[in-house]
Amino acid sequence: MTAATALAQQPPVLLSQPPAPASLPPSPRRLPDFVALARQNSPLLRDVANQVSQNRLDSLRRKAQNGIQVNGNGAAVFYPSLTNRRGEAVVGYDQAITNGGNYVAVAQATKPVFNRAQLTNDYRILASQGQVLRNTGRLNALDLRRAVTDQFLTAYAAQSQLAFSQELLTQLRQQDRQLRKLVEAGIFRQTQYLSFYLSVRTQEVAVEQSRLAYRRELGTLRGLVGVADTALVSLEKPPAPAHRSLAGQLAPAQRQYTLDSLRLLLDRRAVDVLYRPRVGLVADAGLQATAYTPTLLAHSLGVSGGLTLTVPIFDGHQRQLQYQRLALSEQTRRGYRRFLTGQRRQQYQQLESEVRAADALLARIREQLRVAGALVGASRQQLTTGETLILDYLNVLTSYRTLQFSLTQAEADRLRSLYALDYLAEQ
Structure with a gap:
């Protein structure tokens, strides 16, 4: 076979518990x-x-x-930095990397395709x-x-x-x-x-x-x-x-x-x-900003979308x-x-x-x-x-x-x- x-051959479903026949006696013989x-x-x-x-x-x-999977992502991260009198950073991450903070409230949708x-x-x-x-x-x-x-x-x-x-x-x-x-x-x-x-x-x-x-x-x-x-x-x-x-x-x-x-x-x-290869659709919409000031937050709303691609190359x-x-x-x-x-x-x-x-x-x-x-x-x-x-x-x-x-x-x-x-x- x-x-x-x-x-293709589907055997009869014999697992469901059959209801007790009405004629079954309480003390069977x-x-x-x-x-x-x-x-x-x-x-x-x-x-x-x-x-x-x-x-x-x-x-x-x-x-x-x-189907489509929707997730909500949120983050409010502040990166403190201390400077000396000359304005040089003494303690803290490089501002060029952190921008001082990260404030995110995004709804993301994903769906596998192909x-x-x-x-x-x-x-x-x-x-x-x-x-x-x-x-x-x-x-x-x-x-x-x-x-x-x-x-x-x-x-x-x-x-x-x-x-x-x-x-x-x-x-x-x-x-x-x-x-x-x-x-x-x-x-x-x-x-x-x-x-x-x-x-x-x-x-x-x-x-x-x-x-x-x-x-x-x-x-x-x-x-x-x-x-x-x-x-x-x-x-x-x-x-x-x-x-x-x-x-x-x-x-x-x-x-x-x-x-x-x-x-x-x-x-x-x-x-x-x-x-x-695995391909997926991804899209998100929400808020992403580097500071929590109302002006900057109001101008940091947006959307994004695209494709993800995963190609196996070598796994031993x-x-x-x-x-x-x-x-x-x-x-x-x-x-x-x-x-x-x-x-x-x-x-x-x-x-x-x-x-x-x-x-x-x-x-x-x-x-x-x-x-x-x-x-x-x-x-x-x-x-x-x-x-x-x-x-x-x-x-x-x-x-x-x-x-x-x-x-x-x-x-x-x-x-x-x-x-x-x-x-x-x-x-």
Whole structure:
């Protein structure tokens, strides 16, 4: 992409803080609501939006600087002089130079002329800065969305673990009532029942630990988006994002390097413009006199006007040094871009392989979980008739619980990989 093309393409303005949708609840439960609130409350996005507004003001300020500038200058300077009896000066400046004093009240107007090249380049630099700021805002918004999404998935996994722990505790309590009757009927000994009773109490502790873990992760999520709420609510299951291809050269991360190239080109043009002759118009009107007597002051009113010319001649080869500095910056930019492009492609391929591996793992876990669930049901039936030992039943239940936990983690990891792919596809 050429610099001219990059300058002509104006990316959509995504920095202005979007107003909060009226449907956003005070205690959100959906991932899109959390992302919307994070964008609304983010001081970083608001800061970048303000910088974009400042960039527009800088353009207006540069336009004003190219107009007529009027300044008022005033001075009242007296040069005392002492003479001897012969009239010779003893102390004081030479009267031929000072005329005894200087009294000035002048309004001066100046305006640069024949500076279209410099003015055009300055406007392009300001426009480039605006594009960089808008692109930075898009990157910041993407990073914020990724951070909120990761924390949402962590909190949702903690919620899923809590739900499973509560469900398992409910089953154990139901089984506990049945085992008490079997112990009273003499089918199981009291010591066997105590092992099961201990498992129920252990599961109650596990439920409380899961609840604390979910409360902690939910609080972290709310703190990230700026929601002041402590209620323990249920999060809705996040939908899997669409699988999109890797973003191209117009993606914000890639566009940043294109804009950097454009800025280096404009900086080089600014160096060229700096070494062109500069012409300005100057005019003044007012009072200039060498004495403060009314007669002389009344006859010292006047006007003047003319041109100023500045021609660079020699500055110690600073121009070539600046060119070399810009060339080194361009080499650095190209190196970063090559590395980023290869890194993003590698990350995308790795995430795709992780998603495929997660799909295969989930299929295996679900099949094993189906078998384990059937075994738990059969063992529960045999337990009520005394055909299986309580410890054997607990071992089967523990295996089932381990598989369920593995399923929760695998589903969360798969969603995290999918959302990471979605982030790369837009970044």
